[in-house]
Amino acid sequence: MLDLFHSALHVLAQLGDAAQTGANAAGGAVSSAVDAASSVAETASAATGAAASAVAGVVGTPPLPNADQGGVLHFISQSDVVGKSLFGILIVMSLVSWYLIFVKSFTNFRTRRRTHKFLREFWASSSLEQVENEIATHGATEPFAHVTSHAIHAQKHHAKYGAIKLEEKGSTGAFVTRTIRKVIDEETAKLENGLTVLASIGSTAPFVGLFGTVWGVYHALVGIGLSVDGVTINRIAGPVGEALIMTGLGLAVAIPAVLAYNGFVRGNRVYLASLDAFAHDLYTFLSTGQQVFEWNGKGRRVALAASKGE
Numbered sequence: 001m002l003d004l005f006h007s008a009l010h011v012l013a014q015l016g017d018a019a020q021t022g023a024n025a026a027g028g029a030v031s032s033a034v035d036a037a038s039s040v041a042e043t044a045s046a047a048t049g050a051a052a053s054a055v056a057g058v059v060g061t062p063p064l065p066n067a068d069q070g071g072v073l074h075f076i077s078q079s080d081v082v083g084k085s086l087f088g089i090l091i092v093m094s095l096v097s098w099y100l101i102f103v104k105s106f107t108n109f110r111t112r113r114r115t116h117k118f119l120r121e122f123w124a125s126s127s128l129e130q131v132e133n134e135i136a137t138h139g140a141t142e143p144f145a146h147v148t149s150h151a152i153h154a155q156k157h158h159a160k161y162g163a164i165k166l167e168e169k170g171s172t173g174a175f176v177t178r179t180i181r182k183v184i185d186e187e188t189a190k191l192e193n194g195l196t197v198l199a200s201i202g203s204t205a206p207f208v209g210l211f212g213t214v215w216g217v218y219h220a221l222v223g224i225g226l227s228v229d230g231v232t233i234n235r236i237a238g239p240v241g242e243a244l245i246m247t248g249l250g251l252a253v254a255i256p257a258v259l260a261y262n263g264f265v266r267g268n269r270v271y272l273a274s275l276d277a278f279a280h281d282l283y284t285f286l287s288t289g290q291q292v293f294e295w296n297g298k299g300r301r302v303a304l305a306a307s308k309g310e
Contacts, residue, residue: 083215083246086208086212086215086246087212087246089208090205090208090209090246090249090250090253093201093204093205093208093253093257094252094253096197096201097197097198097201097202097253097256097260098256100198100260101198101256101257103194104194104260104264108191108264108271111142111143112271114141114142115142115143115271118142118144119144119278122144128152128286131148132149132152135148143183143184143187143190143275144275146186146187147180147183147184147187147275147278147279148282150179150182150183151176151179151183151279151283151286152286154175154176154179154180155172155176173283176283176287180279181279184275184276184279187272187275188272191268191271191272192268195261195264195268198257198264199257199261201253201254201257202254202255202257202258202261203254203258205250205251205257206250206251206254207250208246208250209247209248209251209253209254210246210247212245212247212250213243213247214243215243215246216240216244216246217243220240220243
């Protein structure tokens with residue numbers, strides 16, 4: 001009986017060993033299958049990435065934009081000698097125009113302020129000798145003082161020496177009139193100094209920009225015609241951007257120059273009209289010793305009859 005029991009235990013032990021061996025074998029097979037599946041997934045992912053890269057290369061997807069691309073200097077750097085020369089010309093035009101605008105604005109402001117001061121002192125003086133002494137002391141620093149100084153000197157010279165030279169022929173009034181007109185013409189030329197440059201810049205800058213536009217479009221068309229692998233945005237973006245920049249730069253140079261030119265011409269016209277009116281009053285005062293008009297504190301001519309309430 002005991003032998004039978006030991007034989008049964010021995011058989012059960014062998015069956016347990018066989019079951020453990022089979023479980024280990026099954027676990028190894030499952031692990032191998034999982035590793036194989038993971039390797040297949042990695043291979044498929046790599047193949048998908050390679051295919052996507054190949055498709056992007058065929059379609060011609062543009063690269064990611066760079067922070068340095070798209071600016072004005074970027075497009076100018078891609079242009080040829082003609083484009084860069086036009087860009088330099090427009091920059092020089094802009095610098096010259098702004099220089100003239102600032103200089104002439106400051107000069108006109110200073111001249112008008114000195115003019116108002118001189119007119120107050122002139123009509124407040126008691127005699128022409130006092131005016132002449134003031135001009136000799138402080139100098140003739142503006143057009144009204146120049147006209148007054150030359151007119152007084154012309155009258156005294158002609159009254160003392162007479163018509164010595166051919167340009168002094170005629171009466172004293174005619175000689176003083178010619179002297180005043182000559183000084184006014186000289187002052188007009190001084191006031192108009194630099195306006196020709198502003199007018200030239202304002203009229204030619206748009207055409208320089210237009211030429212740059214035509215040149216940029218021409219390069220864009222040439223690039224399209226020579227392309228054998230299809231038209232891409234990178235091939236035409238540079239020339240077209242250069243063309244648009246030249247157009248905008250030409251307008252940016254021309255508009256301030258034209259506006260400043262019109263403003264200076266208008267200011268000079270009003271100022272010269274005041275100078276001409278003062279010259280008539282000065283001539284009347286030198287000829288008769290009396291003035292037909294007087295100047296108020298704002299630099300305006302007021303009739304004496306109206307000012308006195310007559």
